[in-house]
Amino acid sequence: MPAWQDYLKDRRSQYLEELLDFLRIPSISSLPEYADDVKRAGEWVAARLETASFEGVRVLPTGGHPVVYGEWLHTPGKPTIMIYGHFDTQPVDPIEQWTHPPFEPIVRDDRVYARGASDDKGNMLTAILATEAMLKCHGTLPVNLKFFFEGQEEIGSPQLSEFIASNKDLLACDLVLSADGGQWEADQPALHIGLRGLCSLQLDVRGADHDVHSGTYGGTFQNPIHALAHLIDSMHSPEGKVLVEGFYDTVRSLSDTERAQIADIPYNESDYMAKLGVTELFGEPGHTTYQRAWTRPTLEVNGIWGGFQDEGIKTVIPSQAHAKISCRLVPDQHPEPIIELIRSHVEKHTPPGVTVKASPIPSKAEPYLIPYDHPGNQAARAVHKSLFSKEPYYTRMGGSIPVCNIMLKHLGAYTVNFAFGLNDENAHAPDEFFRLTSFELGQKAYGMILEQLSCLEIQSNGKPS
């Protein structure tokens, strides 16, 4: 066993105490009244990086919550790896469902219970501790290392893209390891190789210039709710295919390998339905459930409203009706062209007697896909095989996390997901927890992957070969 692993073992209780310390800071990024706590969490991280002997450590303003940077760049000729994570947390609502105060962490049954334990304080700390151990034991690291931690991941990283674009030199690297995420199961590793993108828009349908009595005038002019229902229904086939013209034109088909990788992942339909509380699944024909959730684009109405919503009835034909629509995108779709296709569809299908405004909503993300056999993934796979004695699954996530694409766009560096949380740890829910076994596994894994990445071949364009 390398000395750094012994070093980690010797400090188990100290490192756990430090995690509890970190978790005591209520760094909720979505609530303005916790802004100082988010900043305090950033300062805690910066101090911890200093203690670990990292250099150039600084807390930097972004216009929103701050980011924290630190580096160690003393292995010329070796690749430069950036480790990413976030020190902000979700809010705690519904607080009454917690069995203990969310920012007073407790250890029970080898689990640390607190908001942010798994997402992402526990995970991001593993990387700091692993590299501290290596530096303290060996005085060096197998790679050049940069840390980049943000304080607003839970609110969609609004200033991240601009910050990274403005700090390309500081953040230049060959590969990003994201300590935000997790594994498939306690005994089954996974490589998350894809994320869906996102675009969204609002439909505002207008009919009469005021709410009209449905008795006096009903039957003589268009009801904007009917028009909106028609537009929404026109966007899907009865089987669940999106009917917006051109919607699938740029969707990249799965290769046989990709298909096989997804088919290799165990799937239990009853379990899947039970998680949703449905008795039937539904969606685009010709694709498996995982394919639909991870590799196919969607168009979903997230909200709809118009007219009377209280008890009883008010016989009004409202002057307006509205809907929020968002699409999950997959390679090679892009937010702007998809928005345009939807706007054309709306224009083409608007019924007589109403006007419809289709306005893009700023929230958007490009889809992300790292080649499953990318050298960064090969390194992660080697670590997984060593730690779990198993091949990882090649999974994707149906959601959209902007950071991976921002790094790729501005730094030319792919992100490898490398974190050890598990799905059952109540991220975003009451009684969030993190397993001590995952906390220790993560530390070991981070040391091991940096050793693996020491041999990463760098192309002249800065990208891994």
Place this chain on the structure above:
Amino acid sequence: MPAWQDYLKDRRSQYLEELLDFLRIPSISSLPEYADDVKRAGEWVAARLETASFEGVRVLPTGGHPVVYGEWLHTPGKPTIMIYGHFDTQPVDPIEQWTHPPFEPIVRDDRVYARGASDDKGNMLTAILATEAMLKCHGTLPVNLKFFFEGQEEIGSPQLSEFIASNKDLLACDLVLSADGGQWEADQPALHIGLRGLCSLQLDVRGADHDVHSGTYGGTFQNPIHALAHLIDSMHSPEGKVLVEGFYDTVRSLSDTERAQIADIPYNESDYMAKLGVTELFGEPGHTTYQRAWTRPTLEVNGIWGGFQDEGIKTVIPSQAHAKISCRLVPDQHPEPIIELIRSHVEKHTPPGVTVKASPIPSKAEPYLIPYDHPGNQAARAVHKSLFSKEPYYTRMGGSIPVCNIMLKHLGAYTVNFAFGLNDENAHAPDEFFRLTSFELGQKAYGMILEQLSCLEIQSNGKPS
């Protein structure tokens, strides 16, 4: 000129003062804090009937706001006419749009401005004053007369049906004259011969048992908003015909005479569109605008809601979506069977992956139609011709007023609409007013129609022949 008309003329200023007095009582039936004022308005009416020499005057409880009854039954062999009106008013919102306090009536440009001036205090008072004049001048009336005024018309007369059913003997009559309504234009009389009925229901669509992240699971199960949009869109053809199976089966076709009567009414499409603030009309093909508004049934979604409705986007697939639906009904449709047809339609068209509950909402009304040549209408027509030197239009109302059908059902008596408000008098809106010319015309008209009705032939079954 008969003596009673001179009597009315002599008391113009006194009667106007009495109207202003009546209008000072803020008898808003929808607001519980005005319940005492509604009662006070009823007591004012009862006292006024006493003054006018009516007998058996009483304020009667209904379980909601009270009703007022009074009678004069001293012409055996002559028909018994019941005069209906209401002493409650609409609320005053938006109060800031009134140019003077709504319950401090003022007279300006020969108009009385106050809430309730036209709807219905001014109109109902004309009937009391006319009959007072006749009684005072002649010591008798041309018919047996009952007054029946209610205090909750503006909230849909919730206890009216039960009250009338429980007081059939007290209220027995041959014909009802309703002093609630109005004429077509200042120089154009109209007979409102029909009202549409009403039924309503709520659709509750349920998908997953909780709101689900549209990234993680989107594309794998049914979105209840999509399902609801599909159901709503399935209920109309693109041209505006209701597609609920059987919906039109019991709709009585218009006779050639009825068609001609409606065609005789001037129609200006630009004016009609301007009132709605639309640039295009829309509705069931094959029917004119007035036909659609008055003689054709409708199915309208009055409200819809589900999921996220705030600023920006929340990428959620909501667990529920809801809609309120109401139908306007025409002879010979009835609320219950139409509700059943819609429920069958919903069952048949529910997409996979959701459950839908279709729950009737209690608010309902039967459609009402009095034969245009009913003896009561003939009497009203004779008065119109005499007062306006014009034939009345035979119009209908697209809305639903329960009282006409309640009287027909429980008392076997048709209701003739006989009131002198005009469309521009801001009923239900700020700055409601009533023309002094209408106030005086109404008094004269009520005297004249009672003279006309003196000769009404009564069938043995209590109905006019």
